[in-house]
Every structure is written in C-alpha cells, then in structure tokens.
Amino acid sequence: MRVCAIRRFHGSLLLAGLCILLQGCGLVYDAVELIHPLTRDELTTICTRGRVRVGISVEPFRPFVFPAVYTDEGIRVTGLDIELIREVADALTAHCGGPTPIVPTLHVTRFPDLFLKMAEGQLDLFVSSVSGTVPGARPAGLWFSPPYFHEDGVAAIIQKPEVAERVWQQFRKQNGKLDTLAAVQEGFAGLTIAVQKGRSSHLYAQANLKRIRMVMCDSLPASIETKDQNIDVILTNHSILEYVTKRVWQDWRLLTHIDGSPLILTHEDLSIVTSDGHKRLQWFLNNLLFRLEESGRLKHMRRRWVEAEYAPTRRATTEGLPLEVTQVPQHYDQGQCRPVGGQ
C-alpha cells in the first residue's frame, strides 16, 4: 500500500514537472518571438531578404517618376526618384556585402496609401517627391530624411492671362515691399484652385487660401484633364510644373513674378520616408544622402532630370526599374476632381 502511494506520488511529481516544463517551453518560445525582431534590425532583414521594398506613387510626378512604359526588357519606370532608389539599392548591396545585389522591389501605390503601407510595415521606405518641410506633412510614426532635392516649392500654373494680372496687380500695390502670401491671397480670391489630395499644395491651400473655391484632385493629370470644374489655377511642386508646362501640357504656363522670375508660394525640400522605428535604416539613409550631396551626385541628378533635354522612354529602356506587378493597382486611373465643401 505504501509502495503504491509512493509510486503515485512520483508519477504526479513527474506529470507536474512535465507540465511546468512544457509551459516553460511556451514562455521561452514567446519570449524569443518577442525579442527576435529586436535582435534582427531592419537593415539585417533587408540583407537577408535580398530585396528592399520601396513604395512609389502610381500617379506620375514627372520628372521624379514618369509613367511606366514598355521596353525591350518589359515594363520599366524611370525618373529622378528611380535613380535615387538605384543609389539606395547599390549602397545597400555594398553594406550587406553578399554575393548577390540587393534588388529594389517597387510597390506602386496611390499616393495617400504610401503612408498607410509604410505604417503597416509593407514597405521599407518610400520615395515619391514627398516634402517633410511643409507644416502638417509629417504623419506620426514616420521619419523624413534630410532632403535629396533642395529648394523646391509650391508653385502655380494657369491658362488665362487675367489670373496672372490679378496677382501682379497685388504685387504692384505693395510698392516694392514684397509679400507673396498677401498678393496670392488677394489675387486668388474667388478663383477655382486645384490641389492634389494629401500633397503639400493641398496643405498650403488649406492653411492659407481661405477665399478660394478649392477642388481636390486625385492626381495632377486629373487636374489638367478635368473640364467640368472650370479650374483657374493648379498648385503643386515647382519642379514638376516647370517640367510639364515645357514638355507635356504646353497650353498651361507657370505663374511668375512680374519680371518673369519663378513665383514660389512656399519652399519645400523633398525627402525619403521610412518608419520612425527604423533607426539603423535612418542612419544609413542619412549618411548616404550626405555622401551623395558632398560628392555632387545629387546636383548631377537634378541637372540630368530637371534641366537637361532627354527622352524618358529611352532612359526607361537603359536605366529604368521593373515594377513588382503584383503590387500595382489593377487599372491605373488618374482619378477625378471634386469641390471641397465649405471653401
């Protein structure tokens, strides 16, 4: 009887021990799972993966991102932002030191969704002529790099000469005491102004132009194409407007000062965006952009894409990047424009 009791006691002890150990295993596993992402930082993850997931806007912002074209090599996109992405990928290849290069996988996404995808961890970074210097442009949880494109700004294009005359009249009234904001606020009063959803032109108009009829467009081509909104002025980045008025939409022209010099409504610099938590990637991008700046590479890129004469299709063939087709909206449509209530 005593022997049986002792055996039962040993059995219970063994079972209890096993239960504790198994439970312990789960705890240890959970702890490893929890710590694992901390031990493998985002740079190591990119090196292991062999790919860097880069978001770009599906809405073309020439000359930063040109519309995708078909080449001898398949579908390719090109532009200043794409050249920068190649620089990032090359620098990552050198950093990782592996036998194969780090391949940039382009996730072509509607502009507002880039921020969402970044926040959800579907992207490592995105490059899409985004400004981090305009108030309200930096959503929480995202990090904006030092500028890769300096001294850009929000500018305007018009078709009717009388719109320019209205603004110039305001400048004349100022008697040499230049106040662009005041001149624009008065000159644009009562006009229909198109902006692109979520971009700095939208933020600028929302904050500063209270007496306008604001029309929100899904993309710049939509602002140009829309007929039913009687748009007087379109706002967006100066460098983009300068390019498209010369080469794409020649019936629109840049709104300038009276002397013909560029009229910039507010300055903005363009940045690469990544997650606020990606500290190592942030330092990597910070140091890369510093090196590209000091070597004159960024200036060279600006000259190549903004100032030089070239054919984007030919550049797409020779230096474009392929798209990750699974990451592309099924039918790219430049969207529409609609009036913003209460303006």
Added chain:
Amino acid sequence: MIKGNVVQWADNEKAEVLMIALSKAFLSLGLVFILTWPQNVFAQTSQQDSEQTAQLLTAFLNAGRVVIERNQSLINDPVKADKGFTPEVFERLVLDEFFQQTHIDLNHPPSSLPSLTIDLVRMLLLASKEVVADAQLVINQRGIGYKNFIPATFGSQAARKFSKRSKVTMKQTTLDPRNLKNAPDAYEETVLKRLAKEPAPSRPIVKWIDGGRLLRAVMPLYYSEDCLTCHGNPKGILDISGYPREGAQVGELAGAISIQIPSDHR
C-alpha cells in the same frame, strides 16, 4: 578413285567458301543499304521540317508585330482606360493574320504539318499572349499617350520568352540597332548586308551550318509607311521614344527575324 573423290571434295569446299564469302558480302551491302538509305531520307525529311518550322515561326512573330502595329492608335489612346486589347483579343487577331500570311489555321492545322512544328508555333503564341498580358498595366493607363508598346518591343520580349522555353533561339536584329542587345552576330550581319542590296526574297534565307547540326534562318523585315513616323526623316532628329530617326524610306531593309534551330531540337 579415292584421289578423285578427294579432289571433288576439295572443289566443293572451295565453292562453298566462295558462296559463303559472296553471301556475306551481299548481306553486308544489304545491311549497309538498309541502314543508310532510310537515314538519308529521314535526315532530309527532318531538315525540311526544320526549315518549314523556321519559316512558320518567323511568319508567326511577324503576324504578332503586324497586329501590334495595327492597334497602335488604340494602345496609345490617352482618353480610354481599359482598351480591351486583352491576350484573348490578341490571340484571335494574330491567328487571323497568321492565316492570311500562311493559309494555316492553327486551331485546325493540316495533317501534313509535323506535330513538332505545330507545338513550337503554339509555344510562340503562348509567349506572345504572355507579353500582351504583362503589358496590360501599361496599355490600360489613362492619360498617357505613347507607351512604347510597339512591334519592336513586343517582338523582342515574345522572342526572348519563347527562346527560354525551347531549344530554338529567336531574336530580332538589324545592322544599326537602337538596343545593343539586338546587334547582329557575324552570320546575321553578312546576311543583312546582302539583303540590303537585293530585292526582297519570298521566303526566309536558310542555311545549315556546323556540318548540318544547326539551321540558321533569317527573315527580312522592310519599312512600311507606319514605321517611318519613328524611323523616317528628318534623319537624326529624335523620335517620340528619344532615338534619332534613321532617315529610312518605304521598302528599305529594316532588320530581320533571326532563328537558330539545332538538328536535335526535338
């Protein structure tokens, strides 16, 4: 008597040996004839099949190029989003065009056509449809005019996809290529230079090289009126895709579709 019998026996033995030797000789000759004759015939048939295959493959790729060229205004329409130029629509059009050029209905091919030839042409059809499927994103972009989905880019991709899947190598080439990957090799260069001076042949130029182990076929392509938008005059001025115009005239040699078929491609 015995001596006479012995002599007779010896004569019989000689005759028997002679008979056996002759039989062996005839047998060997017969065997050689039996073994070599069908091979020659087979080799000749196989070579003819390969040449026909090369002709039909070049015709099919050219039919695909013609379909892409005829649909340029639809593909480059900046107003329309979904163009409806799907791989299925392309298939219908290319089969019609192929029939116009060769009188061969690929859905009901003639029994005289070798099955391998049919398989290879169907493989090229599949590769061509894949190219059109891949290009849907570009084709259906609204607000964008010129998309560079032209006969040349279509042909390069279709030929590349097809070559990866078969033992047959296919490419587009020209003497002064815009894309260096399409540069001619020594053989193609010689043929192209010759073709540039001669009237257009009705069939591809074919030649067996490497002791009959490799068939080279070159089908010339000539500039039509539509090609001259990008390849015509004024010479040197950039066309819509950014390449200098060649200053070509209608009917001049534009390039060629080049095919290499190894004799053991089955």
